[in-house]
Structures are given as C-alpha cells and as structure tokens.
Amino acid sequence: MAIFTNQATLSYNGLTTNSNTVEGELVENLSIDKRALSSDYCTCPITYILSLSNTKETAAENLTVSDDLGGYLYNGTTVYPLRYIDGSARYYVNGTATAVPPLSSEVPLEFTGISIPAGGNVMLIYAAVPTDYAPRDSSTGITNTASVSQEGVVLASSDTTVLAMVGPNLSVIKSINPTQLQPGDMLQYTFLIENSGNVAATAADNLSVSDLFDPKLGNLSVTLNGTPLSLNTGYTYDSATGLFVTVPGVITVPAATYQRDPATGAFVTTTGKAVLQVSGTV
Known part of the structure; x- marks a missing residue:
C-alpha cells in the first residue's frame, strides 16, 4: 500500500493560488x-x-x-x-x-x-x-x-x-597406492582434505579423520603434510580392529583464496589443503 498526495495551482492575471492538498491510498x-x-x-x-x-x-x-x-x-x-x-x-x-x-x-x-x-x-x-x-x-x-x-x-x-557462508567448508578424497598387492606388501592411503570456505579450519574445530582399515595394517607410519605424526599424540590405532583415528585438532586446513577473472568476472577458488598419509603392511 502507498499513500499519495497532490495539489493544484490556479493561475490568473499573473497571480497564482494553490488548492488544498488531497490524499489518497493505492491499495495493492x-x-x-x-x-x-x-x-x-x-x-x-x-x-x-x-x-x-x-x-x-x-x-x-x-x-x-x-x-x-x-x-x-x-x-x-x-x-x-x-x-x-x-x-x-x-x-x-x-x-x-x-x-x-x-x-x-x-x-x-x-x-x-x-x-x-x-x-x-x-x-x-x-x-x-x-x-x-x-x-x-x-x-x-x-x-x-x-x-x-x-x-x-x-x-x-x-x-x-x-x-x-562464514566458516570452513571441508571435503576429503581418499586414494590408495598400489591398487594391487600381496600379503606383506606396503600399502599407502592418502587423504586429501580441502577447504573451499573463507575461514581456516583450526585446532578449535576439532577436525579428525577416522577409517576402519580392512585389511588391517601393521608397522603403521603416519604423516601430515610430510611431517610424521606420533601414536597417541597425533593419532590412535587399534591393530585388533583396524580402527584409525587422528587426534581431534591435530589437522588444520588453511582457508581458500579467491581471485576474480578480469575478463569474465568469474571467481576462481584455490582451496586450502592438508594431506594425511597412512602407510603400513597388509
């Protein structure tokens, strides 16, 4: 609804006089x-x-x-x-x-x-x-x-x-190498964690990766972005069940960065990344 007003002007012999102001309402x-x-x-x-x-x-x-x-x-x-x-x-x-x-x-x-x-x-x-x-x-x-x-x-x-959205936006991709192996061979799992959000995932976010390895792995070694993680302080592993869990907050992921294509105007996203690698014998 809108209120409108208007007023008329009367001119004669070089003189002018205004009318009263009227008011109306437009009803939608x-x-x-x-x-x-x-x-x-x-x-x-x-x-x-x-x-x-x-x-x-x-x-x-x-x-x-x-x-x-x-x-x-x-x-x-x-x-x-x-x-x-x-x-x-x-x-x-x-x-x-x-x-x-x-x-x-x-x-x-x-x-x-x-x-x-x-x-x-x-x-x-x-x-x-x-x-x-x-x-x-x-x-x-x-x-x-x-x-x-x-x-x-x-x-x-x-x-x-x-x-x-203000905050991290995380995804994880898991890969295996090699894909074919024999008992006793070394197997490596790689977890690529990406952040497309505009805020980093910090220790306060309690990020954790868990996986139930089947077949179970022995002689485990774990790295995060190339730096070794230690058992209990960086991760836990139950060799009886194959359950692997990183300690919450150990993994952090930088925020994404955004650049605008000057020609098209599209925003190009470069995700923040963290790489977790778990190796062991099968």
Whole structure:
C-alpha cells in the first residue's frame, strides 16, 4: 500500500493560488513475498519460496512470475550468481499441489500463465545453486528480486539477500597406492582434505579423520603434510580392529583464496589443503 498526495495551482492575471492538498491510498490487489530457506550459502543449493496473494473479488490471470537470479553488470555484461536447478519447481494453489506453470526462461528465471483465484493465493517453490559469479567474501552476498507482472507491467516485487557462508567448508578424497598387492606388501592411503570456505579450519574445530582399515595394517607410519605424526599424540590405532583415528585438532586446513577473472568476472577458488598419509603392511 502507498499513500499519495497532490495539489493544484490556479493561475490568473499573473497571480497564482494553490488548492488544498488531497490524499489518497493505492491499495495493492496483488502481493508477493519472497523468502530463502538458507541464511547463507557456499556451494549447496538455496531453496526459495514465493507466496503470492490476490485480494480482488475476481481471479488474477495471465500473470508472469520472474526472478532476476541476482544478475549484475560486469564489464558491460550481465552475469548471474545463481543458476536455477531444472525440475526443482513446485507449485501450490490455495495449498493444493498443482502442475508447475510453463517455464519460459531459465536465465533470468520466468514462469508464465499463472492465475491466482479471487481472494486466493499461490506458492511457487524452486531451488538455485550459486555459480562462479557468486561472491565468496564473508561480507557480501546474493540479492535477487522476484516480481509478478501482467502484460509487461510489474504489479509487485520482493527481494531477499543470502550472505556468503562464514566458516570452513571441508571435503576429503581418499586414494590408495598400489591398487594391487600381496600379503606383506606396503600399502599407502592418502587423504586429501580441502577447504573451499573463507575461514581456516583450526585446532578449535576439532577436525579428525577416522577409517576402519580392512585389511588391517601393521608397522603403521603416519604423516601430515610430510611431517610424521606420533601414536597417541597425533593419532590412535587399534591393530585388533583396524580402527584409525587422528587426534581431534591435530589437522588444520588453511582457508581458500579467491581471485576474480578480469575478463569474465568469474571467481576462481584455490582451496586450502592438508594431506594425511597412512602407510603400513597388509
């Protein structure tokens, strides 16, 4: 709703006089509310919920709902920090699941042929994943705007901001060498731990790697980034069960660094890394 005022001016014989000021109110028949189920993002999908209401006594038909996916200009070209996940949309009319309206565009996102019953509401739910154009710095985020329009005229809009996640974002890849061996041979497991987050994983995060070795290993030796770890202070190993566990907090992983491609505007991530190697005889 919006209050408006205006005033007239009467001119005659070189004189002017003003009228009284009148006031009116624009009452919106259509409204849209946009919300994100996530307060921050890193690499995981973000689910958005659009709620549209119609207070008119007649249905609102032939509506288009769009989302700009946070598009912004970089070097004169619009880039998009979000990408719609195909097939993720769900649609409800007055709380009843209904076929999803036609998708006329994915970039930016646009659904057409939407109708809202008189005095009713619809809900459109969909997911989008951050792209290489999504800022990674902890002080920034993605703001995207959804709008409902009819015959090219925007009737209502709503935006939401999701901030870049502050913290480590870890993954681990395990490899084995060699892949074929005989009893008594030396076997080495390598655990590559990567951090794509904007904050380092420190001792306070109590990072720990555990693995149940089968076959069990003997004559164990363990290194972290090439530096030997000692039994009990760096790791524990139960030779009877094959359970290997690093002492929580021993492993730390630097934060990722981010550089922007000056030509495309995409953010290039260099992950922080830690390498744990466990060797023993089978």
